[in-house]
Amino acid sequence: xxxxxxxxxxxxxxxxxxxxxxxxxxxxxxxxxxxxxxxxxxxxxxxxxxxxxxxxxxxxxxxxxxxxxxxxxxxxxxxxxxxxxxxxxxxxxxxxxxxxxxxxxxxxxxxxxxxxxxxxxxxxxxxxxxxxxxxxxxxxxxxxxxxxxxxxxxxxxxxxxxxxxxxxxxxxxxxxxxxxxxxxxxxxxxxxxxxxxxxxxxxxxxxxxxxxxxxxxxxxxxx
Amino acid sequence: xxxxxxxxxxxxxxxxxxxxxxxxxxxxxxxxxxxxxxxxxxxxxxxxxxxxxxxxxxxxxxxxxxxxxxxxxxxxxxxxxxxxxxxxxxxxxxxxxxxxxxxxxxxxxxxxxxxxxxxxxxxxxxxxxxxxxxxxxxxxxxxxxxxxxxxxxxxxxxxxxxxxxxxxxxxxxxxxxxxxxxxxxxxxxxxxxxxxxxxxxxxxxxxxxxxxxxxxxxxxxxxxxxxxxxxxxxxxxxxxxxxxxxxxxxxxxxxxxxxxxxxxxxxxxxxxxxxxxxxxxxxxxxxxxxxxxxxxxxxxxxxxxxxxxxxxxxxxxxxxxxxxxxxxxxxxxxxxxxxxxxxxxxxxxxxxxxxxxxxxxxxxxxxxxxxxxxxxxxxxxxxxxxxxxxxxxxxxx
Numbered sequence: 001x002x003x004x005x006x007x008x009x010x011x012x013x014x015x016x017x018x019x020x021x022x023x024x025x026x027x028x029x030x031x032x033x034x035x036x037x038x039x040x041x042x043x044x045x046x047x048x049x050x051x052x053x054x055x056x057x058x059x060x061x062x063x064x065x066x067x068x069x070x071x072x073x074x075x076x077x078x079x080x081x082x083x084x085x086x087x088x089x090x091x092x093x094x095x096x097x098x099x100x101x102x103x104x105x106x107x108x109x110x111x112x113x114x115x116x117x118x119x120x121x122x123x124x125x126x127x128x129x130x131x132x133x134x135x136x137x138x139x140x141x142x143x144x145x146x147x148x149x150x151x152x153x154x155x156x157x158x159x160x161x162x163x164x165x166x167x168x169x170x171x172x173x174x175x176x177x178x179x180x181x182x183x184x185x186x187x188x189x190x191x192x193x194x195x196x197x198x199x200x201x202x203x204x205x206x207x208x209x210x211x212x213x214x215x216x217x218x219x220x221x222x223x
Numbered sequence: 224x225x226x227x228x229x230x231x232x233x234x235x236x237x238x239x240x241x242x243x244x245x246x247x248x249x250x251x252x253x254x255x256x257x258x259x260x261x262x263x264x265x266x267x268x269x270x271x272x273x274x275x276x277x278x279x280x281x282x283x284x285x286x287x288x289x290x291x292x293x294x295x296x297x298x299x300x301x302x303x304x305x306x307x308x309x310x311x312x313x314x315x316x317x318x319x320x321x322x323x324x325x326x327x328x329x330x331x332x333x334x335x336x337x338x339x340x341x342x343x344x345x346x347x348x349x350x351x352x353x354x355x356x357x358x359x360x361x362x363x364x365x366x367x368x369x370x371x372x373x374x375x376x377x378x379x380x381x382x383x384x385x386x387x388x389x390x391x392x393x394x395x396x397x398x399x400x401x402x403x404x405x406x407x408x409x410x411x412x413x414x415x416x417x418x419x420x421x422x423x424x425x426x427x428x429x430x431x432x433x434x435x436x437x438x439x440x441x442x443x444x445x446x447x448x449x450x451x452x453x454x455x456x457x458x459x460x461x462x463x464x465x466x467x468x469x470x471x472x473x474x475x476x477x478x479x480x481x482x483x484x485x486x487x488x489x490x491x492x493x494x495x496x497x498x499x500x501x502x503x504x505x506x507x508x509x510x511x512x513x514x515x516x517x518x519x520x521x522x523x524x525x526x527x528x529x530x531x532x533x534x535x536x537x538x539x540x541x542x543x544x545x546x547x548x549x550x551x552x553x554x555x556x557x558x559x560x561x562x563x564x565x566x567x568x569x570x571x572x573x574x575x576x577x578x579x580x581x582x583x584x585x586x587x588x589x590x591x592x593x594x595x596x597x598x599x600x601x602x603x604x605x606x607x608x609x610x611x612x613x614x615x616x617x618x619x620x
Contacts, residue, residue: 059579067584074551074581074604077611081552081570081582091571 022052024193025129025211029103032127032185032215033058037098040123042085042115043105047073050080061097063088086110089118097123106130107163117179119216126181126216132188134168134206153210169205169212180219187213244515245349247274247335247342248306249299252376260337260372263528266362270351273376274342275299275334278318279326281382287618288382289324289609290373291333292390292397294595295522296462296514298341301333302326307513316597323606328618329386336397337372338364338522340515347448347515358517359445366393366529370400374408386616387609389413391594392561393522396421396529399569402550403531403542411549411612413605415594416558418565419539419572420530425560428468429523432461436516445517458516459507466506471557471590475499532572539568543576549615550580551608553594553601560591581608 022030026049033039035057041050044062046069053060062080064070073080085102086109100123102115107130109115119126131154132138141149148158156163167175169188176183188196188209196209205212252273254260259269276299281288291301293313298305302312302319318324318331335343338361346361377385388401388409395417402412421429436442439457443450467475479499483489486496495501535541550573554566563584573580585601587593593601613620 061579067586070581071583071585071600071604074583075607077607077614079549079579079581081574081580082567082584083582091575093575096577 022048025103025189025213026052028187028189028195028213029101029127029129030056032213033099033101038096039099039101040092040097041101041103042089042119043102043108044073044078044080045069045103047076047078047080049101049103050078051076054078085115089115089122092118092122094121095124099123099125099127101127103127103129104131107165107167109165112165112167113175113179116175116181116216120179120181120218124217125184127214128172128216129211129213130167130172131163132169132206132209132212133166134170135210136207139207169209170202172212172214173202176214176216181216182219183214184217185213185215189213242347243306243342244340244345244347245342247299249274249276249335249342251275251342252379254375258375260368260375262362262368263365264363268337268344268362271337271344271372272342272348273334273337273344273372275332275376276301276303277333278302278331279329281330281380282618285382286384286386286616287328287613288330288332288377288380288385289387289389290377290385290401291318291324291331292369292373292388292394292401293333293336294390294392294394295465295526296510296519297394298339299333299335300341301331305513308509313595317602317605323602324389324609325606328613328620329609332377332380334373334376336364336369336393336522338369338518338525340518343372345515346517346521356448358448361517361521363524364521365525366396366400367404367534369525370397370404373397373401374405377408384408384410386618387411387413387612389415389605390417391415392417392591393526395561396526399531400529402546402548403534406543406546406548409548410616411551411608413551413553413608414566414569415553416555416561416566416591417569418561419532419542419569421526421528422565426527428465428560429527431464433520433523435460435464436520442516445520447516453511454516455508455511458511458514458519459504461519462510462514463503463507466503468560469590469592471559471588473557473588474590477588478502539572540575543573543578546573546576546578548578549608549612550578551604552580552582553604554582554584555589555591555593555598555601556584556586557588558591558593 030052039058039060041062044050044064050060050062063083070082100119106112138149188205189211191210255270259267261267297313300312302315320327335341338345340347346357350357388398390398395414398412398414402409436457439454441452442454482498484498484501489496531542532539552566552570554563570582583604
């Protein structure tokens, strides 16, 4: 597996970013996108990532499930439509975008595998970020309290969470193999949004990474 | 600044006795024999005229023009007092200095559609060949014909690319037609509460309206103007039926409920006992004072015929292929005349064509008419969409 050093990605941000502070994972994702490319952000929320990308000359589009989110995006001048990753990606033609991004979206889809496959069909590259359910605090809550874990970043109870398909970093890597996606970059972020040591083994990432961030390409069969 | 007044062939200030249909209280552009309007029905209309209004000023680069397209019973009087009703313009809540469609920043144009009755050539205009009112001799017009005429007007005004084309309902159809037929001339497009084709249900409603007009004996086979009559009752019924489709069940209930009109108990008659009946009757009777019955027939027909996909081998995405226009499609949750599903189909086709498209569904119980009403979330989106486009186009704040 190829892994590229991603440290230093924040320095790529132009000075115009200054008035707004961007989330660590958004800056990491933005650093993976070639400037000037076409990007589809699936599940773009309030459009913060799209806005960051547009400051870097990216031609960005978004899909968002919630009407409130869409309207806030449009009010920011972003090109966002109301839609559902599970049902609407099928309508997009092959190779329509350079990158398709699933930022904290995959775990909320009904069919993560199908969504990932569409992602790599529509975009030449895919970028996925997701909460790692293998994080030690998750494991500890389940082990000691015997209840579904809740954290500061995932505060919802099991019965009202939009996140219906949690996975661990290890699970995700396995799914990438199943769908023949090659991982060009893989990063685990700790609780403070900073990347873990690259030299660390997978089990370490799976235990101490709170988020996984992956840059994917179509694997050998798809090329 | 470009002095547009030099471009006007005629600035008609109609005396009260003359007819708005021939000499409107607005700018008029006339097109002579050398510039016929080639209609979809195969007829070249010539001469013809377009009545229009403008607000704000065209900048030196001619890059800040917004064309507004009016709906079925609208006209060019967007943001000024209406010459017939004396009421405010149909979009004066959103068009004006400092408003979302800011006339301090944009040059706003709105023309009466071909087939209308407020000064652009239509069935109520005088046929120059006969000196009589056209009536049913006026050729059938389509939405693409309306847009073709508008493009001729825009040419005459010396504008190559419109910063935005915007409109709701039938106006939204024109917006989509503009984007499809003249993609290079439309920098951004704002189609609101509309569709790329008129649905069977909507054709059905229109047919009810037309039959109501034609069933009125005063219609006189479409020659009422020659016989000194007017199909008031027929057109009024058509308007009443149509008006219901512009609202929603919750909106009607909120506004009227089952309340009685100026009485404590039902009269056991067919008098307008209920407030909602009285309201509809008022809507009908006031409409006939400002609108021509034949024009209503022609314009409803134009909407019925509208189907962009049919002009592109049935593939809607082909109509917007490789477009560079920035789109913002807007629908309203309670609109059952042009429901969100129709807008979603438009968005789907735009996406498939690679367009830069935003789509917002606004939550409101005001029905189809919401685009004409004070809906703050809608205003915010219009303003933001134009602001974002203006920044890209380099328009001054």
